[in-house]
Amino acid sequence: MATRSTSPQSDFGQLLHLINASANVIGEAYDAVGCPHPSSNDGSTPISSDKTQQAGTQQAVITLIAACRQLIASVMAPVPYAIETSMSFQYSAAIRVAIEAHVAEALREVGDQGMHVNDIAKYSNINPDKLARILRLLATRHIFKEVSPNVFANNRMSLPLDTGKDAEIFAKTDPNEWYEGTNGHAAYFVLCTDNAMKCGAHLADTLQDPKTANSYDPLDAAAARGLNAENGYWGFLNQEGHERHLKTYNMAMVGSKSLAYDDTLCTRVGWEHFPRGSVCVDIGGGVGTQTSLITKAHPHLKMIVQDQGVLQKQAEEYWAITDVDALPSGRVTWQAQDFFEPQPVKGAAVYFLRCVLHDWADEDALRILQPVRDACSADSKVIIGEMLMSFACPTSPDDEARRLVRRPAIPQPLLNNMGIRGGYLSDAAMLGLHNGQERTIDQWHALLKRAHLKIDRIVGDEGTLHYFSCSPSEE
Numbered sequence: 001m002a003t004r005s006t007s008p009q010s011d012f013g014q015l016l017h018l019i020n021a022s023a024n025v026i027g028e029a030y031d032a033v034g035c036p037h038p039s040s041n042d043g044s045t046p047i048s049s050d051k052t053q054q055a056g057t058q059q060a061v062i063t064l065i066a067a068c069r070q071l072i073a074s075v076m077a078p079v080p081y082a083i084e085t086s087m088s089f090q091y092s093a094a095i096r097v098a099i100e101a102h103v104a105e106a107l108r109e110v111g112d113q114g115m116h117v118n119d120i121a122k123y124s125n126i127n128p129d130k131l132a133r134i135l136r137l138l139a140t141r142h143i144f145k146e147v148s149p150n151v152f153a154n155n156r157m158s159l160p161l162d163t164g165k166d167a168e169i170f171a172k173t174d175p176n177e178w179y180e181g182t183n184g185h186a187a188y189f190v191l192c193t194d195n196a197m198k199c200g201a202h203l204a205d206t207l208q209d210p211k212t213a214n215s216y217d218p219l220d221a222a223a224a225r226g227l228n229a230e231n232g233y234w235g236f237l238n239q240e241g242h243e244r245h246l247k248t249y250n251m252a253m254v255g256s257k258s259l260a261y262d263d264t265l266c267t268r269v270g271w272e273h274f275p276r277g278s279v280c281v282d283i284g285g286g287v288g289t290q291t292s293l294i295t296k297a298h299p300h301l302k303m304i305v306q307d308q309g310v311l312q313k314q315a316e317e318y319w320a321i322t323d324v325d326a327l328p329s330g331r332v333t334w335q336a337q338d339f340f341e342p343q344p345v346k347g348a349a350v351y352f353l354r355c356v357l358h359d360w361a362d363e364d365a366l367r368i369l370q371p372v373r374d375a376c377s378a379d380s381k382v383i384i385g386e387m388l389m390s391f392a393c394p395t396s397p398d399d400e401a402r403r404l405v406r407r408p409a410i411p412q413p414l415l416n417n418m419g420i421r422g423g424y425l426s427d428a429a430m431l432g433l434h435n436g437q438e439r440t441i442d443q444w445h446a447l448l449k450r451a452h453l454k455i456d457r458i459v460g461d462e463g464t465l466h467y468f469s470c471s472p473s474e475e
Ligand SMILES: C[S@@+](CC[C@H](N)C(=O)[O-])C[C@H]1O[C@@H](n2cnc3c(N)ncnc32)[C@H](O)[C@@H]1O
Pocket: 234, 253, 254, 256, 283, 284, 285, 286, 287, 289, 290, 306, 307, 308, 311, 337, 338, 339, 340, 353, 354, 355, 356, 359
């Protein structure tokens, strides 16, 4: 039978070429630092900062993932593809089961030989047979590995579920305290797979209901159905009896430090250009997660974190662990302050809002920005850290705002957004939890113009948080 070679011009041929070329770049980067090639089976601590993390290699990783996913969508039968997508929530459910059964912690010491599920199940209330089924589902997605029947071990993708705490102590700890003192990653995954998923389950009904379909009121979000959040998601978190949700949420924000996947916040925003003692107000700053990164890298700034008073105790605990000298020295101040009220700190060098505005639709976002604009002096900067949403199709840099966004050329036939999904998943989560939204550059431009702010500069890479540096404008 005659063989037919793959046409290099076809989508299929171009995807194969991208996969080969980018995999070679990645392999060479590992060779150059004397590391074995990456494997999903590797359960040792991930390599953090070496040549494999450099920009060129990261671009190759992004390209490889995008091309592999597109190739799968090209060859997999459409109905099974749609079924698998429709059932993806089961992975979310399984991740929460594994985290709350402390599986990654139980497996930490046993390495590649793994542990029988009967022993893993001792750290929770879960029936071992049921737990094995959940772990097998995850292992089929390369999260944990099944090394022999019913024996599981950690691998590269299960390591982020490990809080670093001792499984035995953990199993006896009050669940309200589970994520305190951790890096917050597990708390972030639980926020996604509990509160956000419950809202997602009610999204279709909420979007179709004539009473809520066109509303941007947070009280009309899917959270009203999914979480019984009659007073909106913030009301839900602050409700008596929901302390565990509130603590998990705030630790999830600590975990969200890694959302950026890079150190853009500390290295590209330009904090070093502000003179010693310049005041930076971190509005809706949570316990102060982002401020802790900024003050570590740029201790010459005077940081003021503002958030809801209900967070004060958790904030003090956070700083006592993270940077014990920060509050007593006055380098960092934590203030209870409602961001809809007049801003008490006038003429600060910087007003910083990170992942605040995506919780709110435009009219409420403007009610947050108005007091900020009112407090600005002519020299103040407003720095906003948020996702910058791309269209999935090509767009032209046909106006001033779009020209501020630098984007690398996208190889054919990949999607314009390189298939990076994080921002769209976050957008859907914001819709479900708050009736909020992630925004495109045109939407940012329009919103900030209405708030009398002008975008001077944007830094960030596709799929990561971008930082918009804005000046007050008289327009
Ligand atoms: C998505 S979190 C972002 C936290 C922090 N900026 C970060 O990036 O880690 C949004 C924050 O807005 C705060 N928030 C909500 N409503 C508020 C209000 N009315 N006044 C002040 N802060 C509020 C929440 O408590 C929460 O800490």
